[in-house]
Amino acid sequence: MNVTRGFTGRPRVHNPGLPPGQYDAGEDWPVLSAEVTPDLAPADWSFRIDGLVERPHTWDWDAAHTLPASAYDGDIHCVTGWSKFGVRFGGVSLDAFFTVVRPHVSATHVIAYSHTGYTTNLPFADLTGGRAWIVWEYDGKPLPSEHGGPARLVVPHLYFWKSAKWIAGLTLLDHDEPGFWEGNGYHERGNPWEEQRYSGD
Amino acid sequence: MPGRIEVSNQEAAVWQTATLTEIRRETPRAATFRLAVPRWAGHLPGQHLMLRLTAADGYTAQRHYSIASAPDDSGHIELTLDHVPDGEVSGWFHTVARLGDTVEVRGPLSGFFAWPGDRPALLIGAGSGVVPLMSMVRHHRLRGLAVPLRLLVSARSPEELIYASELGTETTPVFTRRAPQGMPVGRMAAAHVAPLLAERPAHGWEAYVCGSNAFAEHASRLLVAAGQPVDRIRIERFG
Numbered sequence: 001m002n003v004t005r006g007f008t009g010r011p012r013v014h015n016p017g018l019p020p021g022q023y024d025a026g027e028d029w030p031v032l033s034a035e036v037t038p039d040l041a042p043a044d045w046s047f048r049i050d051g052l053v054e055r056p057h058t059w060d061w062d063a064a065h066t067l068p069a070s071a072y073d074g075d076i077h078c079v080t081g082w083s084k085f086g087v088r089f090g091g092v093s094l095d096a097f098f099t100v101v102r103p104h105v106s107a108t109h110v111i112a113y114s115h116t117g118y119t120t121n122l123p124f125a126d127l128t129g130g131r132a133w134i135v136w137e138y139d140g141k142p143l144p145s146e147h148g149g150p151a152r153l154v155v156p157h158l159y160f161w162k163s164a165k166w167i168a169g170l171t172l173l174d175h176d177e178p179g180f181w182e183g184n185g186y187h188e189r190g191n192p193w194e195e196q197r198y199s200g201d
Numbered sequence: 202m203p204g205r206i207e208v209s210n211q212e213a214a215v216w217q218t219a220t221l222t223e224i225r226r227e228t229p230r231a232a233t234f235r236l237a238v239p240r241w242a243g244h245l246p247g248q249h250l251m252l253r254l255t256a257a258d259g260y261t262a263q264r265h266y267s268i269a270s271a272p273d274d275s276g277h278i279e280l281t282l283d284h285v286p287d288g289e290v291s292g293w294f295h296t297v298a299r300l301g302d303t304v305e306v307r308g309p310l311s312g313f314f315a316w317p318g319d320r321p322a323l324l325i326g327a328g329s330g331v332v333p334l335m336s337m338v339r340h341h342r343l344r345g346l347a348v349p350l351r352l353l354v355s356a357r358s359p360e361e362l363i364y365a366s367e368l369g370t371e372t373t374p375v376f377t378r379r380a381p382q383g384m385p386v387g388r389m390a391a392a393h394v395a396p397l398l399a400e401r402p403a404h405g406w407e408a409y410v411c412g413s414n415a416f417a418e419h420a421s422r423l424l425v426a427a428g429q430p431v432d433r434i435r436i437e438r439f440g
Binding site: 001002003004005006007008009010012021023030031032033034035036037038080081117146180181184185186197198199200201 | 257302431436437
């Protein structure tokens with residue numbers, strides 16, 4: 001252990017919800033996109049699932065809202081170090097979308113892509129079983145554009161760069177391909193509890 | 202998205218011990234901390250690192266900081282840190298740190314905001330958002346690069362303009378609260394961006410925007426409105 005002289009840190013209580021190396025951002029919700037926030041109206045938003053599926057499908061705003069509503073109420077963790085507790089997102093579970101497109105058994109990975117061209121890769125298993133959502137509400141209100149509105153992906157058990165803003169679609173693959181940040185040195189999976197921040201972690 | 206720049210990720214996985222060798226006051230709120238990192242593998246202007254402090258009970262705090270110095274072979278890197286109110290890490294640097302202290306760093310990290318010096322660079326920053334941009338300006342000078350580079354930087358007042366004595370003819374300062382005699386006070390506006398975009402260097406500008414989220418939103422919208430292609434704007438937001 002490399003102790004820093006004179007450093008004590010903030011007074012703290014043990015928080016079992018805080019992954020290693022993270023701090024509680026409190027009320028803050030930092031914005032960390034590397035690109036210009038797009039002007040994307042709900043009427044211009046669409047979401048497509050293709051690749052290794054039986055029936056590729058595209059939903060527009062109204063069609064996506066006919067799927068059964070589902071909410072996430074819990075914590076999110078950003079690779080830059082902040083975690084935010086008790087976040088409430090409203091939208092639809094990805095399971096509901098997958099029921100429509102019927103993924104092939106050969107699908108092992110997914111590339112998520114946004115309306116701005118951002119990409120991120122995920123193991124397919126991380127998106128099923130009620131652990132991933134397409135969301136359009138934050139705290140009961142429309143999701144702000146700088147946080148990915150009108151709709152974003154939310155995969156809260158992984159670092160938040162995996163939760164692509166302005167989500168446009170998913171392509172199911174039988175292999176892994178790095179996305180935008182993964183090609184810039186970030187970890188392929190990004191599990192906060194194992195501190196999978198950068199490639200090599 | 203703008204094109205990627207490939208950088209080595211080998212060194213980014215390793216924590217290294219860095220020794221504080223110099224502290225320079227920049228403004229009432231900001232100071233530069235020079236660190237000896239003997240095994241530093243080099244970086245590109247605009248890249249950042251992760252810094253870790255460890256308390257005696259094993260508690261650690263880690264933060265990302267932009268690198269202020271240009272890549273060189275001095276075995277040193279520099280960080281310029283604002284003293285954030287109640288800042289756990291910046292507070293230690295500003296009130297406890299002294300020469301000879303050691304901290305841990307890993308990096309360099311992320312190639313997205315990096316500028317290797319190959320394309321005309323239009324740099325727009327506010328407050329401590331000027332830090333990674335200054336690495337680019339210093340790189341440009343150190344290497345005597347001929348490729349055009351311009352810096353548009355916003356500060357509340359002349360006293361709060363970081364690196365003021367180093368800024369040259371490539372720089373246009375904008376003051377939002379108080380300006381020197383004869384200069385206007387006000388927010389960065391289309392009139393500041395237009396003359397730079399009018400220069401039209403060969404192959405166009407690569408724009409780099411750094412600052413708070415509110416500033417980044419404002420500046421990137423000014424750029425888009427002035428005709429800068431959206432896929433040639435890179436943004437680093439200080440969360």
